[in-house]
Amino acid sequence: MTDRSESDRLQKENWFQRTVRRPEIGAFIVMMIIIVALAMASGGKAFNALGLKNNVAIIAQLGIIATGAALLMIAGEFDLSIGPMIAFAGMSIAIMLKWGLPFGLGEATPFLAFLITLLMTLAFGWLIGTIVVKSGLSSFIVTLAFWFFLRGLTEVCFRLINQNTNVSGLPDFKKESWFAEQMGGEVFGWFFDAWYWVGTKFSAGLEFTADMTKSEKIELINYLSFLNINRKMEQWVTGFDARLLWFIIIAGAAWYVLARTQLGSWIYATGDNKESARANGVPVNRVKVGLFMFSAFCATIFATCQVLDTNSSDAAKGMFKELEAIAIAVVGGILMTGGFGTIVGVVFGAITFGLVANAVFFIPWIDGAWFRVFVGTVLLLAVFANERIRKRITGGI
Amino acid sequence: MASKSYMRVENVVKKFGPFTALDDVDLDIAPGEVHALLGDNGAGKSTLIKILSGVHQPTSGSIYVDDKKIFFRNPRDAAAAGIGTVYQDLAINQLMSVTRNFFMGRELTSTFGVLRMDEMDKIAHEEMKKIGIDFSDPSQAVGTMSGGQRQTLAIARAIYFGAKVLILDEPTSALGQKQQMEVLKTIKRVRARGDIAIIFITHNEIHSKLIADRYTFLALGKVIGAGTKKELAGEDIRRLMAGGAEMADLEQELSAI
């Protein structure tokens, strides 16, 4: 009796038991259900060569801002200014590319336009963070104020400088600027090259002939689309949107920081119990301000990719994106109260949301508004699930 | 016993707006001694130790460490001067693991702030074991630990990080009998090292008599009595603990209800 120790009371778990208790498990299951459902409902089209490229593009786009929102939420704060920050950054870059650098300093290259814009958005992030930590006000209300402020500022700048709330038809910078290609161009071409190479092995002898009926032709096109071959029997898709690279970099860095570094420990400590973190010497305020700036950084990357991909921008860009980013973070298992969650969960959340947002393109009979119905439902379920996890960890309080 | 003091507090006043939480408080703390800080609820004990640990700054008055006047701008300053505090609320984060709590704010890192997690797990486990708790899983969340275990974690943490002054704010108040004794034993063990001064806040008369060498009594923000165990031998400790109120007829009062 007396030689029983504390450690005997903890049951050893095997790999499987540990996995199903992981906080991301809910987000993973939802993601798998969506992948399977979408594949079946679209007859696989959602995951043919072009389908995959388009889906990954929106997943990466949402994932970039969700990562920024998630880190901030783990530290116990919200950022409602993500959407307007995207619009502001997009405006700033597009206007510089069209009208040149401020103060008549000459032509703007994409990189310079990005850099100057980033300085401004980081300054806004710093300002928001500083106001939040100094005033002790809820970040909800402070960033709501900046939501209006930045939306208004973006439109005013557009009208004052451009006489119009959008810039379109910019020249395509991707050919001349390496930077523009990395932001708005294509990456991982080898993936689709390999796909095409394998595809050619399965398409040997197939061709379009004059005596084919229309439905036979459609069937053949459909078949070839899974081999990354177009109707001229050439390679169809050549690469992912460059956003994917940025998503991987940003989410990868965020994951590493959270899981393996001192800063990660500080972020968790700040969101869990600010006072105890401070009492132990964690620079709580600097962590928060830094994360508001990181969120602004993510919004700027989002905007830069968008402008350099489409060669245009307008004042309505980034609409609802702050809400989607927060929703993804919550579905990914980040607690609304802070202090808990992982980037792996956020990635699952981003994949789920991206696929559902795009579903309307692959399932023609579906009404696009179902996306919001789905988001609302899943969000509510996720909050309940997260609350259960939180109670399990805190011992039920 | 009365060795040279390590830390001295002189004429400290702390005001929260119009409210005077501490008024002209003196305190003397020496290594190898347990200094009991006693007083009724709201007397200002927690406020005083928050000043000693850099959470609050005094409105006026001075603090000396090793006879040098110092000013703690934040808890980091205090920790650097060897003040290790175990708060009433323990300054522990429920959702985080034992190891991450143990090293909170002072993580072991290699280049670029990368955590040396295995080493940290090992140290946390060993240090906790030294003073009485054997944990098999350092990644367990603290939220699921018992009160005494959390207390031990907080004390082990303070000692490991080189505390010269260990401040314990009501370490026994939320614990069961056996765990209370464990904590008192831990305090004795720390005292026996001889190089650490302990400030011990409690509402428990028996506990304070069991382990304290020196006493300071606070009431409504003022010191109403102080001295070593010997000096106070004739005094009524219980009366001083209650802020000077007569407690003798408590039993009668209670039975009259």
Ligand SMILES: Nc1ncnc2c1ncn2[C@@H]1O[C@H](COP(=O)(O)OP(=O)(O)OP(=O)(O)O)[C@@H](O)[C@H]1O
């Ligand atoms: N941050 C603050 N702002 C305003 N008043 C405060 C603050 N902190 C403490 N006080 C007040 O100072 C007084 C002393 O509080 P303190 O927490 O130091 O008491 P205590 O002696 O530790 O009591 P207990 O035994 O109940 O823990 C109380 O009246 C309290 O309300």
Ligand SMILES: [Mg+2]
């Ligand atoms: Mg107290």
